[in-house]
Amino acid sequence: MKPIICLDGDGVLLDFHSAYRTAWHKAFGSLPALKDPDAYWPIDRWDVHWLDGEDLRHFRSYFDHEFWRTVPAISGAKDACKNLSDAGYELVCVTALDERFQKARLQNLRDHGFPIERVVTTASTVGDVSPKAQALRQLMPIAFVDDYLPYLRNISPSIHAALILREANGSPNIEEKFTRVDSRHSDLLKFADWWLGRLKS
Known part of the structure; x- marks a missing residue:
């Protein structure tokens, strides 16, 4: 069996920022301008306003299978995965996403040419232990890469947390x-x- 490296989806493999902007355009007919290129959250990055009530429900309706199947790849991420795969690692995407979108996420990764054949979805609610911890215990990877610190909370000490x-x-x-x-x-x-x-040094 190949050693496993687990990778988060949005923010590591895929550009959720750009996808969010596209969803806003589809929902409201305007393409938001860039407000803060160094903002972590998309609502701060783009020149958009807070939503609630019916407007929020309308916007969320655009986060459907088509949305999750077409998120752009982050520059360099495919090359990174190819290099890791060529070095003998199995790559698994462990992503905080509703289970009904699991196949859409996998198709998204395949369409971009990522050498990833498994997607594991988890809850997104963060507590004292990462919602991804159980999936990681089952997969037993040697490393886990995420862009959200709370998802590294109390994962197994045998896993390299990047x-x-x-x-x-x-x-x-x-x-x-x-x-x-x-x-x-x-x-x-x-x-x-x-x-x-x-590993070479």
Whole structure:
């Protein structure tokens, strides 16, 4: 069996920011301008307003199978995965997403050419333990890469916990006393280069 590396979806493999902007355009007919290129959350990144009530329900209706099947890839992520796969690792996407969109996410990754054949969906609610912890215990990967620090809480100490430090404004990736982070990287390609380079040294 190949050693497994688990990868988050949005923010690591896929560009949720761009997909959010497209969904807003479809829902309301206007393409939001860029407000803060260093914002972690899409509602802060784009020039949009807070929604509630019927407007919010209308917007959420656009986060359907078509949305999750067509999220753009993050630059360099496919190359990172190819390098890891060529080095002998099995890659599994572990993503906080409603289970009904699991097949759409897998199709999305396949359409981009990612060498990933398994998607595991989990809850998104964060507590003292990551909602992804149980899936990781079952998969027993040697490493897990995520861009959201709370998803690294109390995962198995046998798993290398890698944090992607993307856009900083409003980021939840502030060091926590009880959350272990083994390495930090600006994107997945940087992680892959570091991981494979470390093994060669």
